[in-house]
Amino acid sequence: xxxxxxxxxxxxxxxxxxxxxxxxxxxxxxxxxxxxxxxxxxxxxxxxxxxxxxxxxxxxxxxxxxxxxxxxxxxxxxxxxxxxxxxxxxxxxxxxxxxxxxxxxxxxxxxxxxxxxxxxxxxxxxxxxxxxxxxxxxxxxxxxxxxxxxxxxxxxxxxxxxxxxxxxxxxxxxxxxxxxxxxxxxxxxxxxxxxxxxxxxxxxxxxxxxxxxxxxxxxxxxxxxxxxxxxxxxxxxxxxxxxxxxxxxxxxxxxxxxxxxxxxxxxxxxxxxxxxxxxxxxxxxxxxxxxxxxxxxxxxxxxxxxxxxxxxxxxxxxxxxxxxxxxxxxxxxxxxxxxxxxxxxxxxxxxxxxxxxxxxxxxxx
Numbered sequence: 073x074x075x076x077x078x079x080x081x082x083x084x085x086x087x088x089x090x091x092x093x094x095x096x097x098x099x100x101x102x103x104x105x106x107x108x109x110x111x112x113x114x115x116x117x118x119x120x121x122x123x124x125x126x127x128x129x130x131x132x133x134x135x136x137x138x139x140x141x142x143x144x145x146x147x148x149x150x151x152x153x154x155x156x157x158x159x160x161x162x163x164x165x166x167x168x169x170x171x172x173x174x175x176x177x178x179x180x181x182x183x184x185x186x187x188x189x190x191x192x193x194x195x196x197x198x199x200x201x202x203x204x205x206x207x208x209x210x211x212x213x214x215x216x217x218x219x220x221x222x223x224x225x226x227x228x229x230x231x232x233x234x235x236x237x238x239x240x241x242x243x244x245x246x247x248x249x250x251x252x253x254x255x256x257x258x259x260x261x262x263x264x265x266x267x268x269x270x271x272x273x274x275x276x277x278x279x280x281x282x283x284x285x286x287x288x289x290x291x292x293x294x295x296x297x298x299x300x301x302x303x304x305x306x307x308x309x310x311x312x313x314x315x316x317x318x319x320x321x322x323x324x325x326x327x328x329x330x331x332x333x334x335x336x337x338x339x340x341x342x343x344x345x346x347x348x349x350x351x352x353x354x355x356x357x358x359x360x361x362x363x364x365x366x367x368x369x370x371x372x373x374x375x376x377x378x379x380x381x382x383x384x385x386x387x388x389x390x391x392x393x394x395x396x397x398x399x400x401x402x403x404x405x406x407x408x409x410x411x412x413x414x415x416x417x418x419x420x421x422x423x424x425x426x427x428x429x430x431x432x433x434x435x436x437x
Contacts, residue, residue, distance in 0.1 A: 094347050098122070098313055098324050104350055104393030105420050108284060112337045115326050116265040123266070124322040125315045129205040132212045133190055135319035137177045139308035140217040150174045152304060154191055154216035154252055155226065155238035162186035170221035171237070173251075182220060191218035193256055194263045195228040198276045208267045212312055213325050214259040231256060231277040233291060245278055254299025257292040258327040261334055264288070265326075282338050293340030296331050300344050350393050363423060369435040373414040377432075379407055379423065387422040388414065 095102070099118075106114055127135060140151040150161070156173030162185075181187045193214045196203040203209035218226075222238065226246045234247025241247050248256045263271035264287065272287045279291030305328045315322030326333050331343035336352050345352065362380030377386070382404070388397040388411065396419070402409055411421075414436045421432045 094350055096310075096313075096324070096329060099329075102393075104352060105389065107336050109337070111333070112265065112285075115333070115337075116268070119262070119266050119323040119326065122323040125320060126207070127210050127212055127319060127321065129190075129210045131319050132210045132215050133180065135212045135312070136190065136215060136217050137180075138319065139212065139311045140304075141177065141307070142174055143303045143307055145174070149176055151177045151188065151217040153188055153222070154193070154218045154255070155222045155249055156219060157237040157249060157251065170219045170225070172219060175217070175219070180217070187220050188217045189220050189223060191216045191223045191226070193259045194271050194276050195226075197228045198230070199267075199270050200272070200275065201270070203270070208263065208271060211263070211266065212319065212321060213266070213309075213323075214263050216255075230275075231260075231291065233279070250299070252299075253295040254301070254331075255305060257295035257299070258301075258305070258325060258331065258334075260292050261288075261296070261327045262325040266323075282340065285338055288338050290340055293334055293338055293343075296327065296334050297341035297343040301328055301331060301346070349395065352393075363430055363432060365421065365432050365434055368433075369437050370414065371437050373416075373436060374410065374412050375414065375421075375434055375436070377409040377411070377421070377423070379409070379425070381425045383409065383423055383425050385422075385424040386411070389420045389422060390417065 095104075102118065103114065136151065141148055142150045142152045151174070153173050153175055156171060158171040158173060160172055162172050162175055175186065175188045179187050180189060182189060192203065192209065193216060194203065194208070196205075196209055199208065225240065226238075229240070229244055229246035232241040232245035232247060234241050236250060238249035238252065239247055247253075260273050260276055264273050273289050273292055274281055274287055277289050277291050279289035282288045282290060282293070309325050309328040311317055312321050313324035314320045330346045330352070332345035332347070332352055334340070335343050364378045366376050366378070368375065377383070384401055386397075386399045386402055386409065387395050390396055397411065397414070416436050419434050419436065421434055423430050423432070
């Protein structure tokens with residue numbers, strides 16, 4: 073005989089986006105129930121429409137004096153240098169300074185000793201067409217302060233797998249360094265969403281393309297997962313995201329806000345999820361095949377969940393990505409669970425078991 077366990081008392085947890093661990097107000101109203109290419113397209117539209125202040129190349133240089141400041145430097149005098157790895161401050165007149173990761177913010181220019189300049193992480197010449205020094209070529213989300221010599225060493229080489237400090241992998245490829253590879257990956261993802269075919273990931277890095285998107289390479293997904301977001305990335309993303317700031321662009325890099333978005337879009341290694349209380353999930357087709365929800369549409373706020381495996385968690389999510397009901401480690405006699413007291417509306421039910429997740433849609437009349 074089939075027995076039914078009722079979760080009439082599932083915890084209510086309508087989330088506010090202002091909470092810690094949830095999206096910034098920038099994303100208010102965004103539909104987080106999307107996955108794959110639909111989510112990619114929606115985020116692309118978001119960061120394009122909110123890019124209200126287009127910087128000139130000179131303005132982008134001024135922006136770097138602000139957004140690239142070292143968060144650990146109380147004096148606010150030094151910018152961090154992409155690809156750098158030595159914590160020493162370059163002594164005046166030094167001829168061997170290209171391994172440093174900090175430099176005085178006023179020491180920008182074209183000189184070879186103790187100076188920094190703008191590095192296009194998406195190399196200008198690798199764009200289609202060349203990115204130039206306006207539009208994508210002046211987008212501060214992918215421009216970084218870098219030692220003049222080390223910037224020249226990288227040149228227009230494509231990014232490739234490596235380990236340790238930044239270095240040439242071959243005469244035509246470049247490893248950005250263990251400290252910077254996640255930064256680079258997230259910038260390449262941003263440029264792809266913001267500028268589309270002009271900034272394809274496969275044109276700036278060496279790696280196997282993903283099964284879901286022939287333009288994305290697994291190298292950047294791996295780097296995004298292996299090298300978490302730092303306070304430095306958050307600092308520049310938040311500043312540039314506010315168009316009221318001097319040299320603020322108005323848009324953000326979503327992959328800095330939450331690296332897990334890349335996993336939801338392209339799959340690959342599971343990156344850090346910085347929004348654990350927001351519905352973001354990839355589905356297991358094996359688990360989904362063994363689950364049935366009925367009746368659907370549901371009536372009287374009640375829906376049954378029949379599962380071939382014991383469920384470890386159940387979450388009911390509205391179209392704003394907010395969890396409205398949830399239960400952890402539900403215990404049922406038999407293979408049917410029942411949700412009750414659901415308000416009228418359209419929901420996604422997220423089910424987890426055996427390190428897999430599945431999502432089902434329900435309508436409650």
